[in-house]
Amino acid sequence: EAGVAQSPRYKIIEKRQSVAFWCNPISGHATLYWYQQILGQGPKLLIQFQNNGVVDDSQLPKDRFSAERLKGVDSTLKIQPAKLEDSAVYLCASSPGDTDTQYFGPGTRLTVL
Amino acid sequence: SQQGEEDPQALSIQEGENATMNCSYKTSINNLQWYRQNSGRGLVHLILIRSNEREKHSGRLRVTLDTSKKSSSLLITASRAADTASYFCATDAIRGSTLGRLYFGRGTQLTVWP
Numbered sequence: 001e002a003g004v005a006q007s008p009r010y011k012i013i014e015k016r017q018s019v020a021f022w023c024n025p026i027s028g029h030a031t032l033y034w035y036q037q038i039l040g041q042g043p044k045l046l047i048q049f050q051n052n053g054v055v056d057d058s059q060l061p062k063d064r065f066s067a068e069r070l071k072g073v074d075s076t077l078k079i080q081p082a083k084l085e086d087s088a089v090y091l092c093a094s095s096p097g098d099t100d101t102q103y104f105g106p107g108t109r110l111t112v113l
Numbered sequence: 114s115q116q117g118e119e120d121p122q123a124l125s126i127q128e129g130e131n132a133t134m135n136c137s138y139k140t141s142i143n144n145l146q147w148y149r150q151n152s153g154r155g156l157v158h159l160i161l162i163r164s165n166e167r168e169k170h171s172g173r174l175r176v177t178l179d180t181s182k183k184s185s186s187l188l189i190t191a192s193r194a195a196d197t198a199s200y201f202c203a204t205d206a207i208r209g210s211t212l213g214r215l216y217f218g219r220g221t222q223l224t225v226w227p
Contacts, residue, residue: 004155031213042201042217043156056214091155095213101146102215104155 002026004105006092012111018080021108025073025094031055032069033102034077035091043091049075082112117145117185117202117218125224132189134221136202137182143205145178146215147187150199159187159200192225199223 005024013019025032030051035043046065048056051072060067064083069075079086089109093102117138126132136145144163148156162169162178162185169176175188189196199222203215 040219042203042219044217045214048214093156097213100213101158101161102156103158104148106155109153 004092004094004103006090006105006108008108009106010109010111012113013082014113015084016081018078019082019110020076020078021090021092021110023075023077023092023105025075025092026103029094029096029103030072031095031097031100032075033093033095034067034075035093037089037091037107039088046077079110082110084112086110087112117204117216119200119202119218119221121221122219123222123224125226126192127226128192128194130192130225132192132196132223132225134187134200134223136185136187136218138185138202138204138216139183140204140206142180145176145185146203147174147176147185148201148203148217150201150220152198156201189223192223194225194227197223197225 007022032049034046036046037043046060047067049069052069065079067077089107091107092105095102117136120135144161146161147159149159150156160171160176162176164180173190178185199220201217201220203217
């Protein structure tokens with residue numbers, strides 16, 4: 001069974017630029033999560049999708065972050081414009097339902113200069 | 114905050130020794146999970162323990178849960194250099210939270226020396 005795929009693995013941008021991350025969850029998983037993990041901290045949930053609907057985006061900085069899940073499968077997370085404090089690893093995870101084990105992708109390491 | 118908090122922040126041991134990491138949390142939970150993260154990688158699920166369970170085993174891993182103290186421990190027996198990683202506990206919350214949402218602590222950095 002293929003795992004959660006993410007791209008790119010690394011991205012370096014300057015502040016005020018835009019960036020987008022892509023995630024392909026495990027086939028058949030209804031729930032998809034985006035996390036932000038700042039160096040030295042645990043992952044923090046940004047947004048949770050159930051199929052293609054948003055379940056929880058309370059921690060998403062909506063003035064600069066946006067996310068969508070097309071047809072309940074792939075998802076993209078966008079930052080526009082980026083700030084220095086957005087430097088972090090962005091992790092995508094999926095699970096069959098909403099109370100199951102979450103399976104994580106390798107993450108995208110974003111550096112904002 | 115509903116986050117779990119791991120203790121200690123860092124742990125350094127020799128191969129063959131046992132490693133114990135603790136997690137404390139604040140609100141009532143449905144389940145508690147432990148994840149491992151190797152440097153530069155995503156998180157790997159290790160074990161899930163439900164609120165009505167007190168102890169669970171998986172290979173060299175033993176997890177305990179004490180809901181009265183709102184705490185859990187992860188024991189890795191006969192540690193190996195390959196166990197070097199960060200270990201996170203993650204809790205859900207029964208009330209006041211989206212179903213399935215997990216709260217992660219800051220993690221324990223375990224280093225196992227050959």
